Amino acid sequence: MATTLFILNDGPYGSERAYNALRLAGALVGRADQAVRVFLLGDAVGCARAGQKVPEGYYNLQLMLGKVARQVKWASAAPAWTAAACRMRT
Numbered sequence: 001m002a003t004t005l006f007i008l009n010d011g012p013y014g015s016e017r018a019y020n021a022l023r024l025a026g027a028l029v030g031r032a033d034q035a036v037r038v039f040l041l042g043d044a045v046g047c048a049r050a051g052q053k054v055p056e057g058y059y060n061l062q063l064m065l066g067k068v069a070r071q072v073k074w075a076s077a078a079p080a081w082t083a084a085a086c087r088m089r090t
Contacts, residue, residue, distance in 0.1 A: 001033055001034070001035055002033060002034055002035070003034075003035040003036075003037065004025075004028055004034060004035070004036050004037070005037045005038075005039065006021045006022075006024070006025050006036070006037070006038045006039070007039045007041055008021050008022075008038065008039070008040050008041065008044035008047065009041045009042050009043065009044050010043060010044060011043035011044065011046050011047075012043075012044070012046045012047040012049075012052065012061040012062075013054070013055050013058055013061075018044055018047050018061055019058075019059060019061060019064070022038075022047070022061060022064040022065055022068055023064070025038055025068045025072075026064065026067060026068050029068055029071045029072055030071070035072075036068070036071075036072045037072060038065070038068060038069065038072060047061040047062060047064075047065050048062060048065055049062060050062060
């Protein structure tokens with residue numbers, strides 16, 4: 001079984017990197033021959049923040065991440081940065 005690790009570092013909005021990574025992770029997670037892991041680093045922890053104000057024309061990355069997280073073996077965020085990023089975004 002192949003394992004794919006996605007390390008997201010960009011914030012949820014402003015570029016499409018996090019969106020594309022979660023889209024690919026969502027496609028791979030449904031395959032029997034794949035193990036998918038997601039690690040949120042730096043600004044990417046904002047993807048997991050509940051109650052996001054999604055800019056017009058963007059997908060809600062918190063919902064996308066939730067769908068992937070329910071199916072992966074584990075999903076995590078860098079703990080020290082998670083609290084700091086959530087405080088900065090409020």
